[in-house]
Amino acid sequence: MTSIPLTSPQGAPSDTSSAADGRIGENALRPDGTLKVTGEFAYASDLWMDEMVWGTTVRSPHPHARIVSIDIGPALATPGVYAVLTAEDVPGANAVGLEHEDQPVLAETVVRYKGEPVAIVAADHPEIARQAAKKVVVEYDVLEAVTDARAALDPASVQLRPSGNVVRHLKVRKGEELPTAAVVVSLDFEVGMQDQAFLGPESGLAVPAEDGGVDLYVATQWLHVDQRQVCSALGLPPEKVRLSLSGVGGAFGGREDLSMHVHACLLAMHTNKPVKMVYNREESFYGHVHRHPATMSYEFGAEPDGMLVYGRAEILFDGGAYASSTGAVVGNGGTLGLGPYRFPNVHIDCYGVYTNNPPCGAMRGFGCVQAAFAHEALMDALAERVGVSPAAIRKLNGVREGDVNITGQVIDSAAPCEELVQILLDMPLPAERSGADLLSLPGGVANSTHGEGVVRGVGYALTYKNVGFSEGFDDYSTARVRLQVIGGEAVASVHTAAAEVGQGLITVEQQICRTELGVGRVVVHPKNTQVGSGGSTSASRQTYVTGGAVKAACEAVRARVLAAAAQVCGHTADDLALDGGKVVARSGEVVLDLAELLGDAELFADEGVEETVEWRHRPTEAVDPETGQGNAHVQYAFSAHRAVVDVDVDLGLVKVVALDTAQDVGKAINPDAVLGQIQGGSTQGMGLALMEEIVVKDGHIMNPSFTDYLIPTILDTPPMLIKILEYADPHAPYGVRGVGEPPTISSGPAVAAAIRQATGKALRRVPIRPEHITGT
Amino acid sequence: MRVTATVNGETHQIDDVWEGESLMYALRERMGLPGSKNACEQGECGSCTVYLDGVPVCSCLVAAGQAHERDIVTVEGLSDTGELHPVQQAYLEQGAVQCGFCTPGLLVATHDLLSRNPHPSDPQIREALAGNLCRCTGYEKILDAVRAAADRMDGGPA
Ligand code: FES
Ligand code: FES
Numbered sequence: 050m051t052s053i054p055l056t057s058p059q060g061a062p063s064d065t066s067s068a069a070d071g072r073i074g075e076n077a078l079r080p081d082g083t084l085k086v087t088g089e090f091a092y093a094s095d096l097w098m099d100e101m102v103w104g105t106t107v108r109s110p111h112p113h114a115r116i117v118s119i120d121i122g123p124a125l126a127t128p129g130v131y132a133v134l135t136a137e138d139v140p141g142a143n144a145v146g147l148e149h150e151d152q153p154v155l156a157e158t159v160v161r162y163k164g165e166p167v168a169i170v171a172a173d174h175p176e177i178a179r180q181a182a183k184k185v186v187v188e189y190d191v192l193e194a195v196t197d198a199r200a201a202l203d204p205a206s207v208q209l210r211p212s213g214n215v216v217r218h219l220k221v222r223k224g225e226e227l228p229t230a231a232v233v234v235s236l237d238f239e240v241g242m243q244d245q246a247f248l249g250p251e252s253g254l255a256v257p258a259e260d261g262g263v264d265l266y267v268a269t270q271w272l273h274v275d276q277r278q279v280c281s282a283l284g285l286p287p288e289k290v291r292l293s294l295s296g297v298g299g300a301f302g303g304r305e306d307l308s309m310h311v312h313a314c315l316l317a318m319h320t321n322k323p324v325k326m327v328y329n330r331e332e333s334f335y336g337h338v339h340r341h342p343a344t345m346s347y348e349f350g351a352e353p354d355g356m357l358v359y360g361r362a363e364i365l366f367d368g369g370a371y372a373s374s375t376g377a378v379v380g381n382g383g384t385l386g387l388g389p390y391r392f393p394n395v396h397i398d399c400y401g402v403y404t405n406n407p408p409c410g411a412m413r414g415f416g417c418v419q420a421a422f423a424h425e426a427l428m429d430a431l432a433e434r435v436g437v438s439p440a441a442i443r444k445l446n447g448v449r450e451g452d453v454n455i456t457g458q459v460i461d462s463a464a465p466c467e468e469l470v471q472i473l474l475d476m477p478l479p480a481e482r483s484g485a486d487l488l489s490l491p492g493g494v495a496n497s498t499h500g501e502g503v504v505r506g507v508g509y510a511l512t513y514k515n516v517g518f519s520e521g522f523d524d525y526s527t528a529r530v531r532l533q534v535i536g537g538e539a540v541a542s543v544h545t546a547a548a549e550v551g552q553g554l555i556t557v558e559q560q561i562c563r564t565e566l567g568v569g570r571v572v573v574h575p576k577n578t579q580v581g582s583g584g585s586t587s588a589s590r591q592t593y594v595t596g597g598a599v600k601a602a603c604e605a606v607r608a609r610v611l612a613a614a615a616q617v618c619g620h621t622a623d624d625l626a627l628d629g630g631k632v633v634a635r636s637g638e639v640v641l642d643l644a645e646l647l648g649d650a651e652l653f654a655d656e657g658v659e660e661t662v663e664w665r666h667r668p669t670e671a672v673d674p675e676t677g678q679g680n681a682h683v684q685y686a687f688s689a690h691r692a693v694v695d696v697d698v699d700l701g702l703v704k705v706v707a708l709d710t711a712q713d714v715g716k717a718i719n720p721d722a723v724l725g726q727i728q729g730g731s732t733q734g735m736g737l738a739l740m741e742e743i744v745v746k747d748g749h750i751m752n753p754s755f756t757d758y759l760i761p762t763i764l765d766t767p768p769m770l771i772k773i774l775e776y777a778d779p780h781a782p783y784g785v786r787g788v789g790e791p792p793t794i795s796s797g798p799a800v801a802a803a804i805r806q807a808t809g810k811a812l813r814r815v816p817i818r819p820e821h822i823t824g825t
Numbered sequence: 826m827r828v829t830a831t832v833n834g835e836t837h838q839i840d841d842v843w844e845g846e847s848l849m850y851a852l853r854e855r856m857g858l859p860g861s862k863n864a865c866e867q868g869e870c871g872s873c874t875v876y877l878d879g880v881p882v883c884s885c886l887v888a889a890g891q892a893h894e895r896d897i898v899t900v901e902g903l904s905d906t907g908e909l910h911p912v913q914q915a916y917l918e919q920g921a922v923q924c925g926f927c928t929p930g931l932l933v934a935t936h937d938l939l940s941r942n943p944h945p946s947d948p949q950i951r952e953a954l955a956g957n958l959c960r961c962t963g964y965e966k967i968l969d970a971v972r973a974a975a976d977r978m979d980g981g982p983a
Pocket of ligand 1: 867869870871873874885886
């Protein structure tokens with residue numbers, strides 16, 4: 050009989066200090082990989098503590114209603130229940146949010162979407178908590194719900210906020226007001242609501258502390274922005290609200306906003322017990338923001354040869370009930386919404402509105418994904434009109450280094466649009482389908498036909514994405530790096546608060562330390578708020594920004610070590626470097642052993658050499674509110690996809706046969722991890738093109754489960770040829786360019802294009818459903 | 826209800842098992858074995874896959890009571906040597922693990938596949954792993970890992 054081991058959240062995830070090799074440019078292994086394959090890695094939902102109780106959430110059944118009364122009595126009387134809390138119990142500001150503090154922690158007088166938290170319950174067993182939650186009696190007075198984004202834009206519609214229904218309207222104006230062109234193409238496009246569908250559900254553990262504060266272990270993308278909001282809601286100073294990152298089971302934007310954070314802390318402080326909260330999958334669909342659905346109207350004008358003259362677009366994002374990051378999504382949709390093409394004349398209106406639909410916010414690709422479906426469909430339409438290939442139209446119009454883009458910003462590093470498209474053209478195409486293998490048919494063997502109606506299509510897409518936070522945001526990261534002797538060996542340790550969500554940032558942090566400090570062993574400190582902010586794990590920014598901070602902190606440490614070495618050995622510091630655990634001269638001569646040098650009590654204290662650096666990329670600017678002009682973005686990252694599909698036109702089924710990518714990554718710090726980002730990102734984009742949609746009807750989610758919300762399986766996902774270019778961005782550390790998002794942007798439009806090519810159908814909405822193909 | 830089961834070779838006993846309690850809950854919250862993951866609790870994702878009497882099952886769909894007096898192997902028990910099992914090693918080395926939330930279930934499913942079919946073709950791998958969702962990797966490196974594990978367990982490519 051074994052006793053039950055207790056999993057303590059202290060320091061979770063546990064030891065990620067495994068010694069491994071790998072400098073930048075090499076395929077270093079993940080330091081948390083062994084824990085992850087043995088099942089020992091402590092995800093947020095795995096945390097466990099003695100005496101802990103379980104929290105659960107009571108949510109609104111209505112998209113829009115006034116709360117008349119809440120009776121917690123029956124719930125509180127349930128044996129095993131420790132607390133039932135409502136808005137009245139929020140001690141600080143009952144308003145949180147990323148850009149606008151417009152979202153209550155617990156609804157007060159009004160609920161604005163179905164699934165909005167109204168009350169929370171703590172009990173000694175999760176099932177008791179769930180049963181008690183059902184006994185919280187909330188009386189609602191149902192209000193008219195605004196569930197159509199177009200209607201919300203109408204000033205005559207119900208106004209959901211004192212400021213109106215528009216979260217942001219961005220105008221981009223360039224060149225002539227009413228340009229004309231020989232060739233004009235236009236279309237409307239619609240994109241459904243996509244879910245991040247990370248596998249690890251929202252979860253965390255809040256532990257009340259003796260100082261009257263709280264320690265929160267949680268899966269998130271940005272500890273410090275969470276901390277700011279939790280402090281404000283609890284009415285506590287930052288030193289009393291300490292956050293630690295627990296193991297994160299994927300994020301993709303869905304963990305930028307708070308979920309159970311404040312709720313668990315409130316319950317913990319109220320019960321004086323550790324409180325664990327774990328959403329199930331259905332609750333997860335209500336518990337985080339989604340990708341904005343969009344309706345778009347586009348028009349491009351061009352010369353007879355296909356050279357673009359103007360682009361006009363109206364883009365409308367449904368932001369749902371709360372602002373979340375809608376403002377920044379509108380920023381991206383507007384400033385990047387025409388794709389990586391040269392337009393002398395531009396007229397864009399991009400809107401994000403409040404409705405009573407589920408709140409929408411960040412998801413991988415952030416405002417560019419939706420627009421890319423429209424601009425790429427239109428580029429294909431233009432190619433067809435002027436009689437050139439989809440590849441040729443993109444090569445002709447793609448931006449180049451030195452061009453001024455649609456917001457007046459000079460693209461001052463590589464913009465290899467032509468080359469990316471050419472790489473795809475040069476890649477081999479998959480073999481023709483052999484009739485024999487029924488398994489390879491769209492839909493596999495379970496069909497009523499045997500492939501008589503299968504046609505093949507090929508589609509291309511070219512897109513770009515801003516990297517890092519834009520429009521003047523103070524975007525920085527903090528790194529603390531220490532070099533010391535442990536067990537006779539020089540060891541580096543690196544402490545940042547930048548969230549590892551699966552992408553491999555901790556591997557990159559180790560690789561940078563090994564490269565800059567010439568040591569083998571690098572300890573990655575658990576991520577928490579005991580060091581300055583690392584900024585968000587989003588916008589493809591961490592390798593760039595936290596990578597930059599770690600590099601800068603290493604350089605500061607190295608400068609001190611080499612200055613000390615110079616005192617001892619007679620070389621100048623400039624003539625010295627760190628390599629292989631030694632101090633070496635530029636000539637290659639080994640001058641000193643690093644561990645010995647660090648152990649010199651006269652030069653260094655016991656704890657070695659430590660430096661903390663706050664690092665910023667070059668500043669961006671807010672854009673002009675009337676024209677959208679300005680240096681809005683730090684960096685642009687380009688990618689292109691070619692999709693090959695087989696479509697059964699009788700059944701409306703699609704099989705993606707190949708999904709090939711060319712992408713410029715500036716510098717691949719970890720080439721294998723870069724491939725992993727491209728493969729995973731491409732698959733998510735393909736999912737949106739083919740199957741992924743949260744179906745919302747009158748404000749209600751119709752498919753909050755993995756039974757009905759489909760994401761690509763291994764059977765749906767094709768082999769991928771990938772070519773990586775490394776054109777260093779001179780402004781970025783090591784020349785890196787953000788990697789994670791571009792593939793999610795270009796893959797979907799390529800799949801849609803391939804289906805259009807195969808079927809000859811217009812297909813102006815994604816996901817493309819069987820009935821769109823069969824027309825039934 | 827009291828449930829006694831052998832998990833990873835050791836006898837575990839839990840009391841007061843409630844009616845709706847799943848094997849997944851019992852393993853994760855009561856036996857201190859949180860390796861099997863709780864991504865959907867609906868039998869759709871495979872992240873909770875364990876062996877039950879040698880057959881892979883979604884532990885979220887099995888009632889804890891059904892496991893009484895049966896033999897369970899979880900990801901924590903895939904290797905009993907203290908070294909990583911070749912399947913685990915292959916996932917690690919091939920970069921098949923990103924967030925890793927799908928990994929425990931995929932490891933059990935892969936372990937099962939290779940024990941039935943030491944040299945699966947790509948279509949056979951895809952079929953065998955079709956019940957395991959992964960949101961991070963796009964599956965390419967999972968295929969690489971399965972191929973590498975097959976080679977490793979057999980001492981070289983077939
Ligand atoms: S958690 Fe069991 S199948 Fe998803
Ligand atoms: S690695 Fe994240 S779900 Fe598979």
